[in-house]
Structures are given as structure tokens and as C-alpha cells.
Amino acid sequence: RFQRRNRPCRYDIDQFMPSFMSIFESLVPSxxxxxxxxxxxxxxxxxxxxxxxxxxxxxxxxxxxxxxxxxxxxxxxxxxxxxxxxxxxxxxxxxxxxxxxxxxxxxxxxxxxxxxxxxxxxxxxxxxxxxxxxxxAVVNTKLLRDYSQIDKRLRQLAFIVKHWAKSRCVNETYRGTLSSYAYVIMCIHLLQLRGILPCLQEMDPTYYVTVDNNTCAYFDQVDKLNSYGAQNKDTVSKLLWTFFHYWAYQHDYTKDAISIRTGRIISKHMKDWTRRVGNDRHLICIEDPFETSHDLGRVVDKRSIWTLREEFERAANILQYDPNPSVTLFEPY
Ligand code: GTP
Ligand code: MG
Missing domain, CATH: 3.30.460.10 (Beta Polymerase, domain 2)
Incomplete structure (x- = not known):
């Protein structure tokens, strides 16, 4: 039912920047x-x-x-x-x-x-x-906050993605869709692939803690990295298009898992995430950065995966063709 597709982004995507930015501003806490x-x-x-x-x-x-x-x-x-x-x-x-x-x-x-x-x-x-x-959870909170200090586009993109997910009712883990935490990790992963964010867990660690036998270590002197993504000039509108285009048309749901720990796409096969184990079906695979055996997509079931993929496709198509994407994208489900 879902086809892989590779199409160029509409030429006028950047004209929607002011409206997306004002949505972002309206959601930021005072x-x-x-x-x-x-x-x-x-x-x-x-x-x-x-x-x-x-x-x-x-x-x-x-x-x-x-x-x-x-x-x-x-x-x-x-x-x-x-x-x-x-x-x-x-x-x-x-x-x-x-x-x-x-x-x-x-x-x-x-x-x-x-x-x-x-x-x-x-x-x-x-x-x-x-x-x-x-x-x-306290340590992964710090990791997310540290990533957000490196390039301000991460926070802007993730706010808009979260707002979309809440408006479209696909941010409800009890109903088989993804947590806010999972959406932020998906945004970090995209920006790593675009060269806008580094992979902090692959750099020489400056921060270490051991929590329940998990060693958490990464480079946390992020104030030294604040020009890291500068050579990539993508706007948040373009990144939003890239995000939805990726999850609608490019991600290989049968073979791939995303991993911000490595900054790459890794194989489901290597993680042994190719079959259902108990209630974990691994239909969309998002590796937790510290609890690496943990798939944040485990809550997704065989019905909600279609809901999610249809919503990714809807969003990708709105960003591609709609005259007013900053309104249509968030229309209540
Ligand atoms: P909103 O309340 O929707 O704005 O977002 P939130 O950032 O509070 O997210 P959420 O309610 O999804 O999760 C709260 C925190 O719990 C996250 O920031 C994580 O630190 C942690 N957390 C949530 N889900 C998981 C999970 O599956 N695994 C782990 N290790 N931590 C999680
Ligand atoms: Mg919360």
C-alpha cells in the first residue's frame, strides 16, 4: 500500500517560514x-x-x-x-x-x-x-537538552512535529502511537543525518554516569559545538518536509532502525528486532540512546502502524502541495 518515492521538495517551501515560526513562538513557555x-x-x-x-x-x-x-x-x-x-x-x-x-x-x-x-x-x-x-529518564532528559543547545533548528523542528502529533492524535502511547520522547529522538536523528547535529555518544566522553548497570557516557561540552551545523543552511520548513518525506516514503520499515547513539541507520536484524517478541512487534524501530535493547516503537501495533504511516504520508503531501500547510497540517483529526 505504501510506495517508496523520491521527489524533490517544492521550490517555494521557505515562504512558510514566518507562519511555522509563529506557531513555534506561540507554544514556547514564558x-x-x-x-x-x-x-x-x-x-x-x-x-x-x-x-x-x-x-x-x-x-x-x-x-x-x-x-x-x-x-x-x-x-x-x-x-x-x-x-x-x-x-x-x-x-x-x-x-x-x-x-x-x-x-x-x-x-x-x-x-x-x-x-x-x-x-x-x-x-x-x-x-x-x-x-x-x-x-x-533524568539522564536522557539531559542528553536531549544538550542536543537542543547545539543548533536552534532542533527545538523549532521538534516543537512543530510534537504539535502536529498532538493535533493528529498520534502522540498517545496507550493507543499504540509514539511518545513525545520518541518524536524528539526522530528529529535528532534526522539532523544528525543532515550534518546539523553531531553524534555526542560517538565523541570522547566528558560526562559519565552509571544507572542500573547502564553506562551513560557522551560529550556534553556542547557550548563548544554551537557552530557545528552552520554549513547546512536548510530552513525549518525544509527540514519539516524532509522529516515527513523520510517517514512517509523513504524509511525501510522492514529492515531499518534509527539510532542517535551511533548517528546512523542500523539494521533491525542486528538488534534481533525482526519478529514479534511478547507484545513488542518492532514495526517501527527507534533505539533508545542508553537502554539500547529498548525500542521506543515497541508500543506500535499492527493497526496503529497504518495510522502512523497514513499520517506521515498526509503530512508529507500537505508540505508538498497544500497552499496553506501551516494551517492544514494541524487540522484536528
Ligand atoms: P510532553 O509531556 O508530551 O510534552 O513530553 P515529554 O517530553 O514529557 O515526554 P514523555 O511524556 O514522552 O516522556 C517524559 C520523559 O520520560 C522523557 O523526557 C524521557 O526522559 C522519559 N521517557 C519517556 N518514555 C521513555 C521510554 O520509553 N524510555 C525511556 N528510557 N525514557 C522514557
Ligand atoms: Mg511530560
Missing amino acids: DEEISKQKQLLTALSRLINKEWPNAKLYLYGSCANSFGFSNSDIDLCLSIDDKEMSKVDIILKLADILHAGNLQNIQALTRARVPIVKLKDPNTGLSCDICVNNLL
């Missing part, structure tokens, strides 16, 4: 919002440290990786070394601590795949989820 997030982090840390002096609270996910929209929920991770208590015990005790601290709508979700406490802070009006000892 300085005021960012300072409220920091304020909440400080207040919660203080409360938690009274009970657990050695615990540390980290921001992760979109509010810390630089790919967050305004008004999004905050993801927090509590790092705590307590051999006596199980994760569920920690979650329950954390909920008690938060109750005593006058926070609202507190819910301890102890049976979720990732157990969390949800809450709302009446002072800032912000809602957040707190998980426990999910340090790999």
Missing part, C-alpha cells in the same frame, strides 16, 4: 512559567528533605529537556537510596508527606507500570507527577 516550575521544585524539595535529608528531587521530561510546551504538566523524579522500603512504600510515604505540606489532589498510583504520585500545587497552579528512582 519565563514566568519557567520560574514557577523552579519555585515548585524548590518548595517540594524542601518539604521532602525534612523527612528524607539524603533524597534529591529532579525535574525531567519536557519541562527540563527544552522541548516542553507552555501549560504542560511537570515530571519530577525522586532519587532516594533506601534499602528497607519498596518503591510502593516510598510512593505511599511521599503521598503522606505531600498531604502534610498542603498540596492538593494527591493521588498515589501504586499499580501503574511506573508508580507515581500526582498532585496539584495551589500556589503556582501547576500539576505534576513524581516518580521514584527513574534516573535513566
Whole structure:
């Protein structure tokens, strides 16, 4: 049903830059919002440290990786070394601590795949989820943020892709489509192939941590790389076209996996991702940069892969032919 196709980009793609940029600007959180997030982090840390002096609270996910929209929920991770208590015990005790601290709508979700406490802070009006000892997420948050410092087109492209995915309802992992995290990785991969971003994990490492037996190491002095992509002059409109054209018409879904760890396309065969194992079908393969056995496309099933590919094709065709792509692209599904 889907054909591979190689067609040149429309000649007038750059005329849509102002409209795509104004969409980007409208989604960026204000300085005021960012300072409220920091304020909440400080207040919660203080409360938690009274009970657990050695615990540390980290921001992760979109509010810390630089790919967050305004008004999004905050993801927090509590790092705590307590051999006596199980994760569920920690979650329950954390909920008690938060109750005593006058926070609202507190819910301890102890049976979720990732157990969390949800809450709302009446002072800032912000809602957040707190998980426990999910340090790999804190480290991959830093990797994404570091990539976004190298070339500003990454953040712009990823915002527009995320906005498209949310508008078209293909950013819902519980329904078999991809996470925001997966979309950002797809954008990083594209910019690596275009020579706009380097592959930080292939360079001499300046940052190392070991998390649950995974060694995470990469070059993180990104302020030294801020002219890295300058020889490539592609605009964000052109990159958006390239992104959708790639996923609609060029990606080989039967053979290829994308990998920002290596900065290349790697073979599904080498990863042993060619057949279904349990619930993992590997119909679109996106390697996690640190948990390399982890395919971020594992949530995609045999129905949702068609939904996704049809949406990639729709987007590619709109960018190719539509007179008003910056409107049509985001029309609600
Ligand atoms: P929005 O909330 O949609 O704006 O985006 P988000 O960046 O918060 O993304 P998401 O909710 O997809 O994930 C939150 C964070 O959890 C990510 O930034 C990652 O750090 C982490 N994460 C999400 N999914 C995975 C996964 O499959 N594997 C790993 N290792 N980490 C993940
Ligand atoms: Mg989030």
C-alpha cells in the first residue's frame, strides 16, 4: 500500500517560514512559567528533605529537556537510596508527606507500570507527577537538552512535529502511537543525518554516569559545538518536509532502525528486532540512546502502524502541495 518515492521538495517551501515560526513562538513557555516550575521544585524539595535529608528531587521530561510546551504538566523524579522500603512504600510515604505540606489532589498510583504520585500545587497552579528512582529518564532528559543547545533548528523542528502529533492524535502511547520522547529522538536523528547535529555518544566522553548497570557516557561540552551545523543552511520548513518525506516514503520499515547513539541507520536484524517478541512487534524501530535493547516503537501495533504511516504520508503531501500547510497540517483529526 505504501510506495517508496523520491521527489524533490517544492521550490517555494521557505515562504512558510514566518507562519511555522509563529506557531513555534506561540507554544514556547514564558519565563514566568519557567520560574514557577523552579519555585515548585524548590518548595517540594524542601518539604521532602525534612523527612528524607539524603533524597534529591529532579525535574525531567519536557519541562527540563527544552522541548516542553507552555501549560504542560511537570515530571519530577525522586532519587532516594533506601534499602528497607519498596518503591510502593516510598510512593505511599511521599503521598503522606505531600498531604502534610498542603498540596492538593494527591493521588498515589501504586499499580501503574511506573508508580507515581500526582498532585496539584495551589500556589503556582501547576500539576505534576513524581516518580521514584527513574534516573535513566533524568539522564536522557539531559542528553536531549544538550542536543537542543547545539543548533536552534532542533527545538523549532521538534516543537512543530510534537504539535502536529498532538493535533493528529498520534502522540498517545496507550493507543499504540509514539511518545513525545520518541518524536524528539526522530528529529535528532534526522539532523544528525543532515550534518546539523553531531553524534555526542560517538565523541570522547566528558560526562559519565552509571544507572542500573547502564553506562551513560557522551560529550556534553556542547557550548563548544554551537557552530557545528552552520554549513547546512536548510530552513525549518525544509527540514519539516524532509522529516515527513523520510517517514512517509523513504524509511525501510522492514529492515531499518534509527539510532542517535551511533548517528546512523542500523539494521533491525542486528538488534534481533525482526519478529514479534511478547507484545513488542518492532514495526517501527527507534533505539533508545542508553537502554539500547529498548525500542521506543515497541508500543506500535499492527493497526496503529497504518495510522502512523497514513499520517506521515498526509503530512508529507500537505508540505508538498497544500497552499496553506501551516494551517492544514494541524487540522484536528
Ligand atoms: P510532553 O509531556 O508530551 O510534552 O513530553 P515529554 O517530553 O514529557 O515526554 P514523555 O511524556 O514522552 O516522556 C517524559 C520523559 O520520560 C522523557 O523526557 C524521557 O526522559 C522519559 N521517557 C519517556 N518514555 C521513555 C521510554 O520509553 N524510555 C525511556 N528510557 N525514557 C522514557
Ligand atoms: Mg511530560
